[in-house]
Amino acid sequence: MAASSFTSLPNEGDQESQGYQTTYKRCNDIIPTLPRDTGWWLSNLCQYQGFWLSSSHAILGLMLVQDHFMSKPTDIILATSPKCGTTWLRALIFATINRTSYDFATHPLLTNNPQALVPFLEGHIRVNDSTSFLESLPSPRFLSTHIPYSLFPDSMKTSGPKFVYVCRNPKDVLVSKWKFAEKMRPKEMPPLSLQDAFELFCNGVSHYGPFWDHVLSYWKASLETPETVLFLIYEDMKREPLVQVKRLAEFLGKPFSPEEEREGVVQEIVRLCSFKNLSTLEVNKSIISTEYFVQNPYFFRKGEVGDWENHLTPEMVARLDQITKEKLEGILCDKWKVRIDLSREENDGEQSTDQLPTPRSE
Template identity: 55%
Template structure:
């Protein structure tokens, strides 16, 4: 396994389990499609991938599992569900797996074993705000809550649960440039504005393309409607109940759905806070085409 990201913070017990079990599991599932997603856009991408891969089995969308099961229950997490030997049979039926693990910390069997990797990127400003809201929702009431200002300071210093956000993004962007047949890099903002091209691209990439007949029959559009943020966030299953209710850190299902809005950072960040994030973005993404995906970041500074 390659050298770990120094800022990759994970509880020792989980990390040890990950190292011991991940290679063993993945060697037996080399045809597995590994969906790699950061904490922003995760739920939406899981729903889309699940609906695409299982559309033959669940052709009747009126009784589709996503209507009664939250997306995180449909696609297991490598570092939680799989390393703890939960839902390991699920990947045999639906070859989808999710993880937040940094690229350089992924098992070699994922990188070299034929797995397809899908990564979704979001403007760092919206990503930060979304992550802060999520952290606030899952922090116990009797625990100390981190203010937006404190969280920004940590985020800018690269103190994040899975390593510095910009480095995290760049590692997958570079991997996608080097091996586009193996790594698909999606942009959240593009998908929200016009999801159809990105979803068609996703289906093609993971080996489940939509046929001309399916498109003419509206199958693609029905999946887009089923998996839209607006639809998912308004389903009872996603407004009530908890994710992993048996665990010590059960999370309200509603915590995974907030606004899904592009540019919501403007309602939270001062101009100075936004510029600080943009400055880091310019420094980190300089010399790449990544700046074209980030609002305002390429309109300031030198």
């Protein structure tokens, strides 16, 4: 099969272009050899380096990041598994860091989708065949990614960028991703039923899945290097946004001053970036994202906690809870209301020894 069947090679030219040529060729050579399974809004996904990725987009973007992206100590990288609050956190990070640069009445978030202000790392490199645009951004660079932490090269992890990771209840992730797929799926493809989406998700076959492996990659990193990886929980962000935004600012080295807190700056950032505010802005109602070539409204559905209760059967809930319990032993079960079968925990009175450690206090 011809290489051009998968990705278009960049034009030949200088040494940098030749380097990209090499990556494109390697991508085209590898893709036909990879395991495949059903896609959610694409015909299929491929398993590469332990995760399920789109062959024409995510795999190439990942390879280009691994081969060519040079991170900086001042970089701020928002990392999420898809449908875990990416758009919301993009807005919060941008508004928090730039709070002294813009007036809230004329803020860039009022006229720009958060994606335009916090570029999608692997998407920009893939679309532009180059890192030159990202290299031209002023410091600190705000970037977003879906790449699991374990797939970043060591050179990037050790260069000092700060990662902000947000995870979400997998039951809500499943429903949100399924609803997103309904909008994204081409008309010529048959609808994806919730049952089929559920089976794919449980088997780890979803964009950048398995979901649980994605979460664990950043959880473990947050334990090993808490100064460079902040692990946030979507449900905590929704329940106590002021507390979590202050925690975010502290981690990014831009803590709120007592004066800012008295003047209500934290509250104003939370209000500006709220689902209610962002989803009603004209820019987020009709414009198509240049990163994903998707209408901006598709990124705003409900922004709620617990919508899974309106869609999943008790059998689905039980199976997802069991997978979460087994995969994420010792973490997040209380946050996500995972129903744990205590009879399976007792094991003749012996405590499990494979429980993950809890993060050290800040």
